[in-house]
Structures are given as C-alpha cells and as structure tokens.
Amino acid sequence: MGRTFFVGGNWKCNGTSEEIKKIVATLNAGQVPSQDVVEVVVSPPFVFLPLVKSELRSDFHVAAQNCWVKNGGAFTGEVSANMLVNLSIPWVILGHSERRAILGESNEFVGDKVAYALSQGLKVIACVGETLEQRESGSTMAVVAAQTKAIADRVKDWSNVVIAYEPVWAIGTGKVATPAQAQEVHAELRKWLQANVSAEVAASTRIIYGGSVSGANCKELAGQPDVDGFLVGGASLKPEFIDIIKAAEVKKSA
Numbered sequence: 001m002g003r004t005f006f007v008g009g010n011w012k013c014n015g016t017s018e019e020i021k022k023i024v025a026t027l028n029a030g031q032v033p034s035q036d037v038v039e040v041v042v043s044p045p046f047v048f049l050p051l052v053k054s055e056l057r058s059d060f061h062v063a064a065q066n067c068w069v070k071n072g073g074a075f076t077g078e079v080s081a082n083m084l085v086n087l088s089i090p091w092v093i094l095g096h097s098e099r100r101a102i103l104g105e106s107n108e109f110v111g112d113k114v115a116y117a118l119s120q121g122l123k124v125i126a127c128v129g130e131t132l133e134q135r136e137s138g139s140t141m142a143v144v145a146a147q148t149k150a151i152a153d154r155v156k157d158w159s160n161v162v163i164a165y166e167p168v169w170a171i172g173t174g175k176v177a178t179p180a181q182a183q184e185v186h187a188e189l190r191k192w193l194q195a196n197v198s199a200e201v202a203a204s205t206r207i208i209y210g211g212s213v214s215g216a217n218c219k220e221l222a223g224q225p226d227v228d229g230f231l232v233g234g235a236s237l238k239p240e241f242i243d244i245i246k247a248a249e250v251k252k253s254a
C-alpha cells in the first residue's frame with residue numbers, strides 16, 4: 001500500500017518574480033521530513049515555472065495549475081501537457097473548482113484533460129468537491145462520485161493520480177472542514193474507488209484534503225486515517241507551509 005503523505009501548495013494567480021523568489025528561499029531553508037515520509041509539490045503560475053524549477057530544492061517538485069485538453073496547436077492562451085513535459089515539469093493540477101466554476105470546465109472536460117496529461121507522462125492532482133448548496137441538499141457524495149467517475153471512465157492506470165477533495169465552501173473562506181467531515185468524504189471516495197475501479201487502486205491512491213488548511217488545523221486533519229495529505233492555497237504562500245509539510249510526522253507515528 002504505502003500511501004506517502006503528499007503536500008501540495010497551489011499558489012494560484014499570485015506573485016511577482018521577487019515574491020516568488022522569497023517564497024522559494026523560505027522553502028529551501030525549511031527543515032522538513034525526508035521524501036519517504038512526505039512528497040512536496042508546489043504549483044506556481046505558468047510564467048514562474050522555469051524560475052521555481054531552477055531555484056527550488058531538489059527534494060520538492062513543481063506542478064502546473066492547468067494544461068490544455070489535448071495536443072497543442074491553434075489554441076490561443078493555452079499551454080499543452082507536452083510543453084510541461086518538455087520543461088520537465090512532473091505534475092499538473094487539473095479540475096480545480098475555480099476552473100470548474102469560473103471557466104466552466106465540465107466533469108467530462110476535466111476527465112479528458114486528466115487522461116491526456118497522464119498519457120503524456122505527467123502526474124496529476126485531480127480536484128473534486130461540492131459547493132455549500134450541494135452539501136446542504138445532501139448531494140456531496142453524488143457530486144464527488146460523478147466528478148471522480150468522469151475521470152475513472154477515461155483512466156486505467158491510477159498510479160500517477162492524486163485525488164484532491166476540496167469542498168468549495170472551504171476554499172479561501174477560513175471555514176475548514178472538520179476532521180470528521182473530511183474523513184467521511186475521503187472514506188466514501190475510497191469506497192467508491194474500491195467498488196468502481198479496484199481494491200488495489202482504492203488502497204494505493206492518495207486522497208488529499210484542500211480548503212483553508214493552516215498550520216493550526218493541519219495536524220488534526222492529518223490524523224484522520226483516509227486523509228493522505230493536503231492541497232494548500234493561501235497558507236502555501238507563507239512560511240506556515242513548512243509546518244503543514246511537517247504534519248506528515250503525525251502519519252508516521254500513527
């Protein structure tokens with residue numbers, strides 16, 4: 001099994017080159033557990049990927065925040081998976097709720113992107129999660145299952161996929177899911193994978209939590225059996241990100 005704890009930092013559309021250099025310097029100086037305990041991936045905006053890749057410590061990796069659904073060509077403003085591979089960018093975040101909600105990415109489109117990115121050799125952090133309205137109407141698991149199904153329908157090999165469960169109501173709101181709320185959905189998602197993909201994929205796929213993760217709440221969340229790490233937004237731009245990476249120690253001693 002061996003689900004290595006995974007901490008991703010999604011920097012979203014933030015930063016100047018000076019600010020990015022400062023964040024990288026802070027990360028480079030951080031004392032964190034070794035790579036067999038925690039896998040760390042940071043995701044700057046596209047334009048800063050080469051800068052971050054060249055300056056970041058070698059035990060941390062980089063991710064793009066999106067890529068085009070297929071091969072490049074006449075798609076103004078897009079960046080293809082192949083270009084990321086060409087720059088040796090190993091990871092890409094796909095299906096973030098901001099892209100689903102603001103840019104209208106459907107479950108099927110996200111599923112197609114995940115499949116294509118994997119086929120080109122990228123590793124994928126695939127995001128799923130419900131809105132507040134959907135949670136309050138009791139459809140959390142139906143929503144998350146439909147988002148995951150659109151990926152499962154198109155993907156056979158899950159070894160390079162991390163699922164990020166990010167409830168939309170918890171993103172950027174300071175309203176973090178309780179450890180019990182996170183655990184409940186993560187466990188349901190794992191059950192869904194077991195029933196619809198395979199027991200092996202359910203046991204080995206990392207399901208990470210995102211939404212207002214902070215230095216203050218990360219340890220308790222990390223203590224949940226089906227929480228295999230985090231996708232961090234706001235706090236990943238701050239020195240506090242190092243504390244969140246260290247939450248991996250909770251798992252080690254569990």
Ligand SMILES: O=C(CO)COP(=O)(O)O
Nearest residue numbers: 010171172211212233234
């Ligand atoms: O969207 C997120 C990570 O992808 C979470 O953002 P916050 O940590 O700022 O809530």
